[in-house]
Amino acid sequence: MASSEKHNNDTSLTEQDERLPEWAPKGGGKGFACRVQDGVTARHDGSISKGVDLSFGKSGSGTDQGSGNGSVTPSPVRRPALSPEQMAEALLSGNRMILARAITLVESNAPRHADKAQELIRLLLPHSGRAMRIGITGVPGVGKSTFIEALGGYLTGRGHRVAVLAVDPSSSISGGSILGDKTRMETLCQDPNCFIRPSPSSGSLGGVARKTRETMLVCEAAGFDVILIETVGVGQSEVTVRSMVDFFLLLMLAGAGDELQGIKKGIMEIANALVINKADGENKLSAERAKAEYERALHYLQPATQGWTTHAYTCSAVTGDGIQDIWDTIKTFKKITQESGVFEQFRQEQTVKWVHDMVQDHLTQRFFKHQEIKERLPEIEADVAGGRLPPVTAVRQLLKIFNDSGGI
Numbered sequence: 001m002a003s004s005e006k007h008n009n010d011t012s013l014t015e016q017d018e019r020l021p022e023w024a025p026k027g028g029g030k031g032f033a034c035r036v037q038d039g040v041t042a043r044h045d046g047s048i049s050k051g052v053d054l055s056f057g058k059s060g061s062g063t064d065q066g067s068g069n070g071s072v073t074p075s076p077v078r079r080p081a082l083s084p085e086q087m088a089e090a091l092l093s094g095n096r097m098i099l100a101r102a103i104t105l106v107e108s109n110a111p112r113h114a115d116k117a118q119e120l121i122r123l124l125l126p127h128s129g130r131a132m133r134i135g136i137t138g139v140p141g142v143g144k145s146t147f148i149e150a151l152g153g154y155l156t157g158r159g160h161r162v163a164v165l166a167v168d169p170s171s172s173i174s175g176g177s178i179l180g181d182k183t184r185m186e187t188l189c190q191d192p193n194c195f196i197r198p199s200p201s202s203g204s205l206g207g208v209a210r211k212t213r214e215t216m217l218v219c220e221a222a223g224f225d226v227i228l229i230e231t232v233g234v235g236q237s238e239v240t241v242r243s244m245v246d247f248f249l250l251l252m253l254a255g256a257g258d259e260l261q262g263i264k265k266g267i268m269e270i271a272n273a274l275v276i277n278k279a280d281g282e283n284k285l286s287a288e289r290a291k292a293e294y295e296r297a298l299h300y301l302q303p304a305t306q307g308w309t310t311h312a313y314t315c316s317a318v319t320g321d322g323i324q325d326i327w328d329t330i331k332t333f334k335k336i337t338q339e340s341g342v343f344e345q346f347r348q349e350q351t352v353k354w355v356h357d358m359v360q361d362h363l364t365q366r367f368f369k370h371q372e373i374k375e376r377l378p379e380i381e382a383d384v385a386g387g388r389l390p391p392v393t394a395v396r397q398l399l400k401i402f403n404d405s406g407g408i
């Protein structure tokens, strides 16, 4: 139709562009005006429109919004694909939009992304490892997100660059506390020296952990020097996070006289610091009492890290009291363990364990996805459940099926 043709050809924005659409009632006036908007250089997610000069590297303007020289082709559908080399180069030069894209690539479950993601990790690996990696755990509601907001803000205020990641296996079912966390970390979210990434939301705990580990490496290569990983202190996720951080902090609450109840001894044994949160207002006194009780309990436990005595502390994530003390503790821990060599040794052990975990994950996946196993498994399971087949024999049978059909 003539009017829309004119519309498409005329992209200059003048008063004359305000014209009545054909569906407007007669005499509708300017309230029914419509205008054609010019294209923009960057789309809502910060990606760059096709046609924009994509010169990565140190010479650029420091953003990835393009050169803004007007060479814009409006409304491209796809973002330009970047090679792992281009991504790595942009990341190392501090390009934040590329950081989000690189993490999305690393987190992708699509088989076509796997090789590219691994190549990217390989390129970034030599530039990673320089951050202090801190795990933060505690029961729901203890104040993990509020604590991270307080500690993160304290650190960015002192020139650190902080990446906040999460391992939340429940997010694969419920969407997790992703939105909740982002709203609770409102100030930190807007801090240019902080990057917050919610938990990858699919797969087993092993899968989520692998992605978080790789995301951590990407953030380190991008120049973040403190990594905070939040995980909820129930189930297995805290043990998994322990295996990827240098310092592990357990947040706790002061109970009414029964401080040690409900706390798994195991989790205290893997912590480098017990922090009684919400030590403010009326709670302050009971928090101090809880601290003394935990100190006594810690006496009977093996220290989590050789050469470091785990202590209890109090803090208030809301008022910020005690936050500086905790950061000083983490710095002292780093100094002592680096000097003794325990820091490096622990990281090496973690990397080796990571390899073992990945082999285990791969083999398990391959096994259960194998066609012949899928066909025979229900019958064998039924026999085991019905008491007709001993579990050990079932395992032998399954492994034989897998081996004989070329599974390995």
Ligand SMILES: Nc1nc2c(ncn2[C@@H]2O[C@H](COP(=O)(O)OP(=O)(O)OP(=O)(O)O)[C@@H](O)[C@H]2O)c(=O)[nH]1
Pocket (backbone or CB within 6 Å): 138, 139, 140, 141, 142, 143, 144, 145, 146, 147, 177, 184, 232, 277, 278, 279, 280, 315, 316, 317, 318, 319
């Ligand atoms: N008084 C006081 N309240 C706090 C403190 N820290 C957190 N809270 C409150 O405790 C509630 C839970 O805090 P969150 O930071 O969401 O706790 P969380 O551990 O991240 O919770 P989940 O993500 O659900 O596991 C919120 O209402 C906070 O305002 C504190 O130091 N003092």
Ligand SMILES: [Mg+2]
Pocket (backbone or CB within 6 Å): 144, 145, 146, 177, 181
């Ligand atoms: Mg939280």
